[in-house]
Amino acid sequence: MNRTTRQWRRTALAATATLIATLPVLPSAAPAFASTALGKAxxxxxxxxxxxxxxQQPPVTWKTGAAPSGSTIxxxxxxKYQPMTGFGASFTDSSAWLVGTKLNAKQRNTLMRDLFSRRDGIGxxxxxxPMAATDFTxxxxxxxxxxxAGQADPTLANFTIDHDRSYTIPLLKQARKINPQLTLMATPWSPPGWMKTTDTMNGGQLKPGAHQQLADYFAKFLKAYAAAGVPVRYVTPQNEPLHNTSTYPSMSLTADEAKTFINDHLAPTLRKQGLSTGILGYDHNWDVTSYPESLYTDAASAKNVTGTAWHCYAGDVSAQTVVHNDYxxxxxxxxxxxxxxxxxxxxxxxAGVMDNVINGPRNWAQSIIRWNLALDSNGGPTNNGCQGCxxxxxxxxxxxxxxxxxxxVDYWGLAQASKFVQPGARRVASNTLGKGSVEDVAFTNPDGSTALVTYNSGSTARTFNVGLGNRHFTYTLAAGAAATFTWTSTQQGSTDPAAIGSVDIPFRNPDGSQALITYDSGLLAQQPQVRVGDQWLGYTLPTGASLTPxxxxxxxxxxxxxxxxxxSSSDDPPSKAIDGDATTRxxxxxxxxxxxxxQLDLGSTKTFDQIVLDTSASSGDFARQYEVYTSDDGNNWGEPIATGPGSTVTRILLPTTTARYIRVVNKTTSGSWWSIHDVSVFAPAGNTTSPPATSAGLQRKNTTLPDGTKLQVTYNSGSGAATFDVPWGGTTYSYRLPAGAATILTTRPA
Structure with a gap:
């Protein structure tokens, strides 16, 4: 969790008690879909x-024919989309200590059954x-x-996982025994203090010479856990690498530092040690997509990093789809x-749990992991951590x-999916009625059954239809309620693509695997767009890509x-953004x-075609969404000429524009302070020779959204970066696309 989120949490309803419900006896039978009649759900x-x-409610009966007019899912x-690895939480030290030492054996066994058994619990x-201490120990x-203090152990001679043997490892082994399909990932909040600049686990950075020591630390941990009967499938190099605090275990690790650590130390060490554990990058919030994408921009990183781990505390869940479509x-x-x-x-x-359970997978998440599996009635014990978690x-x-x-309610929210969605299930297509109505996500299980998880996020009961091919049923769901529908029968009949609202664009990799991109009109706000004549021309720009006039x-x-x-902050006036000093802001x-x-006053009318806002020295403090306006007099601004998402270095391409004033307007809410360390405005400098276009590995497809937006999608399935020409607003630009990346060019009426 980042600093801003934690400070806000400490002030928000701090006295609210942990919400609990009475634990019922869960059914000691297979999930209901296993025995549902073919004509029922x-x-x-x-x-x-x-x-x-x-x-469990009375089953609903499928009716033949298309769903009646009205709200239909x-x-x-x-x-089919991503496979699901699972749903769960974390046995933090606090959680494991409570379950492992405060409950008696009968209670503990019953709770573990309820948590991990798909037949008798929520699965x-x-x-x-966590790899050692967190903010909850x-x-x-x-x-x-x-x-x-002041001593080091560079050979790791004193390494031991004995702390975890008393209550954490026994619980993990018990969970694996109850659910053999259980997946574990591991994450450090901090390396040992002696590896760091602070000589403490709280805050600081990794010492320059400690990269290999930390890689060996990972390898020793993975081997020790495996020997104890707890194999780990994934690791991340650092929890929340952009959050650094002196109050509990944490460490700053920039994207470049992470790339060096992974490529030169961690990945080679795991391979050398015979460990197949996958490395997930980032492990932080949705609001900084450039960090995980930067790990995919070169061949070494792309090979060594399996995927991205995300947190939900800042930004929007759609960032997962943006990064998926980019890579x-x-x-x-x-x-x-x-x-x-x-x-x-x-x-x-x-509502918060169900939003996570539904919209995480709808945006390509293979796992949904809450935080502490158990805390006491005061939300502890904490280690200077979150108040009110x-x-x-x-x-x-x-x-x-x-x-x-x-x-x-986290238990019950997870249960609405975890009991019915098996590991290895595939998310399948469904439309959603959206916020304030019935939201949903659907899956097909390895056994062929289907699960549809729904939640009414509105303030009144909603009646809706569920359509599947040439059949449907109708259901009414109370406000704030969740319903999971399960059935075993297969889909008969075709589906109108417009009913789903998104398009799928599949590409083929050299090894025969598929790279699948999905797009809907809601993603338009997540990409830069410029107004050219009577059209908005949009483009995606993965980290490592470039679009050059x-x-x-x-x-x-x-x-x-x-x-x-x-x-403005009293210490950081606007003039510091144009003083040429990147250390001021x-x-x-x-x-x-x-x-x-x-706003910039250029002093006189100028011609320009690019604006660059550099926030590198305050990497998280950029505008998440922006609009650009220009004016000749500083009073009349007209319509925006560009819009899009911000980033650490926001490059805003424009049609050739002549104006004196430029105004960049923030469009969204964030706890971060908007900062600009340096702003530059660029003008065309005359004709140049564009790089020669290369086509090896490039695949292109065109499609149209139901709302009429035209898409041109280009995917680079080759082993190296490729360049190609992009006709754009009467001008031909050169696009450089890294290996494994894709770009989406959109056209819609202004």
Whole structure:
């Protein structure tokens, strides 16, 4: 969790108690879909407002024919997407200590059954395990190779996982025994303090000479856990590498540092040690997509990094789809998403869980992992961590000195998917009725059964249809309730692509595998667009790609420039963005809000075609969405000429424009302060020779969205970067596309 999120959480409803419900006896039978009649679908409901939790309802009967007019969720099981690895949480030290030492053997065995058995419980199948201390430990900081202050252990002679043997490893082994399909990933919040610049686990960076020591530390951990009966399938190099705090275990690790560590140390060491554990990159929030993508931009990184791990605390879940479409060969995993008191009452908390469970997979996540599997009634024990975080189950002391446990809404939200979606299930196509109505996600299981998870995020009951080929049924779902429908019959009849609302663009890799891109009109806001005549021309620009005009670029001199802004920090005035010093900055002075703006007066009318906003020295402080306006007099701005998502270095391409004033307007909310360390404006510099186009590995396809937006998609299936020409607004640009990357060019009416 990042700094801004944590500070906000501490002030939001801090006194709200952990929300719990009465644990019912879960059915000691196979999930209902296994025995449902061919003409019916089973229904399981959770509705916190009526204290109904994973309750089986009377089945619904399929009717022949197309769904009647009205709100319809159309499922198309012939359109398949990512495989699902699983749903789960984390046995943090605090969680394992509570379950392993405070519950008696009978309680513990019952709870573990309820958590991990698909037949008798909710079938959790994925655990993200911390490598040593986090912000949730029962006894403060610890690593697997602690040394006295000022001392080091470069050979790792003192390495031991003994701390985990008393209660953590026994629980992990028990979980694997109950659910043999359980997947584990492991993540350090910090290496041992002696490897770091701070000589402590709290904050700091890795010492320049410690990269191989840390790689050996990973290898020793993986081997020790495997020997203890707990094999680990994935690791990430560092939890939340863009969040660095002195209050609990953490470490800064930039994208370039991560690339060096992975390529030169971690991946070679794992291979040398005979370890097949996959490496997932990033392990942080949705709002900085350039970090994970930068790990895919060269051949070594692309080979060594299996995929990306995501957190839910900043940005939007659609970032997972953006990165997937940019690099379609790399899977996504949601590795942490905690609910808590900031979500309000039990209904608000359940809404947060269901949003995660439904929209994570809809945006290519192969896993949905909450945070603490268990905490006490005070949300602890913490290690200077999150205040008000909500676990999957609460373990609490009773007045007689014994302890008991109860599930929270996270348990029930996960259950709506985890009990019915098997590891290896494939997400399949379905439309969604959207926020404020019935949201959904659908899966087909390895046994051929189908599960449709729905949630009514509106304020009133909703009646809707579910269509599958030439059959349908109708159902009414209460506000704030979730329903999972399961059936065994196969789809008969075709599906109108317009009913789903998205298009699939498949490409073929040299090894025969498929690279699949999906697109819908909602993604338009996630890509840069420029107004050219009566059209908006859009493009995606994966990290490592470039779109270059046919003329050279010349930076306009800054003589006579003046900068202004809607607001500024007293220490960071707008003038610092144009002073030529990248160590100084303009800063907004408060969290970003729609309508915040930064403005340039170029001193006189100038001609330009590119603006670059550089926030590299404050990498997370860029505008998440922007609009660009120009003016001749500073008063009349007209319509925007460009719009798109920001990034650490935001390059805004424009049609050749003549104006004196430029205004960049922020369009979204973020807890980060908008900062600009350096702003440059470029003008065409005359004719140049474009790089020769290369076509080896390039594949192109054209398609049209149901709303009429035209798409041209180009995928580079080759082994090296390729260049090609892009006719754009009457001008031919040169596009450089890294290996394994794709670009989407869109055209729609302005």
């Amino acid at each position: 089973s229904v399981w409901i959770t509705n916190p407002s009526t204290k109904t939790y994973l309750s 159309t499922v198309d099981t012939t359109r 959790l199948s994925f655990l993200r395990q 029962a006894s403060g900081n610890y690593s697997y190779d602690d040394m006295p 379609p060969g790399k899977p996504a995993f949601q590795s942490e998403c905690s609910g808590g008191s900031w979500e309000g009452d039990e209904q608000g908390a359940f 909500r676990p999957v189950v609460t373990v609490s002391p009773k007045t007689n000195g014994t302890w008991s446990y109860a599930p929270t 046919p003329t050279g670029e010349s930076a306009l001199p800054r003589d006579g420039w003046q900068a202004s802004a809607s607001a 303009w800063s907004l002075g408060h969290g970003m809000q729609p309508g915040d703006w930064f």
